[in-house]
Amino acid sequence: QVQVVESGGGLVQAGGSLRLSCVASRSIFRISAMGWYRQAPGKQRELVAGITRGGSTNYADSVKGRFTISRDNAKNTVYLQMDSLKPEDTAVYYCNANAEVFSREYWGQGTQVTVSS
Secondary structure, eight states: OOOEEEEOOEEEETTOOEEEEEEEOHHHHTTOEEEEEEEOTTSOOEEEEEEOTTOOEEEOGGGTTTEEEEEETTTTEEEEEEOSOOGGGOEEEEEEEEEGGGTEEEEOOOEEEEEEO
16 A cells, blocks of 8 residues: 655744655655645645755755755655745645556645644
8 A cells, every 4th residue: 555644744933944754655756856845825736846866856846946856765755845934835745656557646644734823
């Protein structure tokens, strides 16, 4: 059974930092590009950051210079380091595993991030 599990969300003041973690089943992690998405109330889910199997990264313009995505292949884990947080970063953050070779995607259950002003 494939599992994608996020952790690390919480409440933080503006300007603060949080680190999100996502552990995926090894069978999927090793063949997947990984990504972090977020969805704020009343808004569509959007890509925040992505990282390929080879370590290439991409970011939404709104988080460039503040967020850093990384992956630890030995631990089947992808991280999202979020610094200089703003109230507009408040959302449920979801981890995504994109097993491109199988044309399958797997999602975690989401973790709430709330940034107070």
